[in-house]
Amino acid sequence: VLRQPRGSGMSPRVLVSMVxxxxxxxxxxxxxxxxxQSYRDLAVSLWDNASADVTQEIVRQHADLFDTTHFSxxxxxxxxxxxxxxxxxxxxxxxxxxxxxxxxxxxxxxxLLAMDNDxxxxxxxxxxxxxxxxxxxxxxxxxDTTGIYFTPNQRHLDRGSxxxxxxxxxxxxxxxxxxxxxxxxxxAMLDAVKAGQEYFDEAxxxxxxDADLAWRAQWxxxxxxxxxxxxxxxxxxxxxxxxxxxxxxxxxxxxKNRFLMRVKNMDxxxxxxxxxxxxxxxxxxxxxxxxxxxxxLRAAPLFFKALPHAWSIRKALRVRRRxxxxxxxxxxxxxxxxxxxxxxx
Numbered sequence: 331v332l333r334q335p336r337g338s339g340m341s342p343r344v345l346v347s348m349v350x351x352x353x354x355x356x357x358x359x360x361x362x363x364x365x366x367q368s369y370r371d372l373a374v375s376l377w378d379n380a381s382a383d384v385t386q387e388i389v390r391q392h393a394d395l396f397d398t399t400h401f402s403x404x405x406x407x408x409x410x411x412x413x414x415x416x417x418x419x420x421x422x423x424x425x426x427x428x429x430x431x432x433x434x435x436x437x438x439x440x441x442l443l444a445m446d447n448d449x450x451x452x453x454x455x456x457x458x459x460x461x462x463x464x465x466x467x468x469x470x471x472x473x474d475t476t477g478i479y480f481t482p483n484q485r486h487l488d489r490g491s492x493x494x495x496x497x498x499x500x501x502x503x504x505x506x507x508x509x510x511x512x513x514x515x516x517x518a519m520l521d522a523v524k525a526g527q528e529y530f531d532e533a534x535x536x537x538x539x540d541a542d543l544a545w546r547a548q549w550x551x552x553x554x555x556x557x558x559x560x561x562x563x564x565x566x567x568x569x570x571x572x573x574x575x576x577x578x579x580x581x582x583x584x585x586k587n588r589f590l591m592r593v594k595n596m597d598x599x600x601x602x603x604x605x606x607x608x609x610x611x612x613x614x615x616x617x618x619x620x621x622x623x624x625x626x627l628r629a630a631p632l633f634f635k636a637l638p639h640a641w642s643i644r645k646a647l648r649v650r651r652r653x654x655x656x657x658x659x660x661x662x663x664x665x666x667x668x669x670x671x672x673x674x675x
Contacts, residue, residue: 340375344438345421349411351379353429356461356565361392361431362560369439373397373419376609377411380404385429388449408510409530409539416529421517426509430565432461440560441514444502448671452519452552453544455508456560457499460492464556471495474564477505477556477656479666484592486541489666503668505556511564519552526644531590533636537580538587545595548661551652556668578625585619586629586636592641594647597655603634604662 458474473490476499530539
């Protein structure tokens, strides 16, 4: 039995929100890991974005797992699909889970207990290893993410990505944000940061939406808690060193969203402080697109179409900011930044 019985009108404490798109390769073990979770008060909802492989057949084989499933005739995007699933339920927490992630049996329980004991945390992330590991030996585990951080030139990267796990990230601490592969959100935080009916900005379609949401949450004073005891594996496709081999659609949305995210979230003081590294990075990225990646030029009209909406979100967010710009700026570093957890968690 996956869920505890609930009375009429009662919501589970945790909604697991999943979006699939041609996800058959890793979906079976992902769903099996959800069935094995020690925490039972779950609702699992899935939206399939018009998969052309056997994803939908696999979902139907696991029909007992899901509270709701939706098979879309069109690909509405990662952001829109998750927004619809999240809005359909009134759970206390939401686990946004990629279908290429396998979770340890206590993953949800561990993060829920940590969040219950830390009211300042609006999100939480665990330790994910690469799957398949790609390690030199079966005993070696390669880190995928232990949270995300921003560099001064506005790259957002996964802490520990590609490093052998040698115990260097074994401390519970605050990080800037969580990778969208497996991120645990407090609904109160999601409701606080949403713009209109959108938790994730639907103009992003997909990619960088997790960093954008984390940045908005930081402005409003919500922390992101890293809990190393919550573990899993992630078969990551999108890595900076693989850009030339990635589908053109991924690279195009990634380029568009890097600038939309900045329009919405960056204050003038931070831009001035890091003007040189930001400008050098932007110049290099745009030159690469113009010379080598013409397919990403489609990002320009989409950016300008989304610009008025992004600017309105910026204006609304500025009025509600609770964190001084200098404090937020302290997160931007060439090396991963974390902050200690104070008090009982």
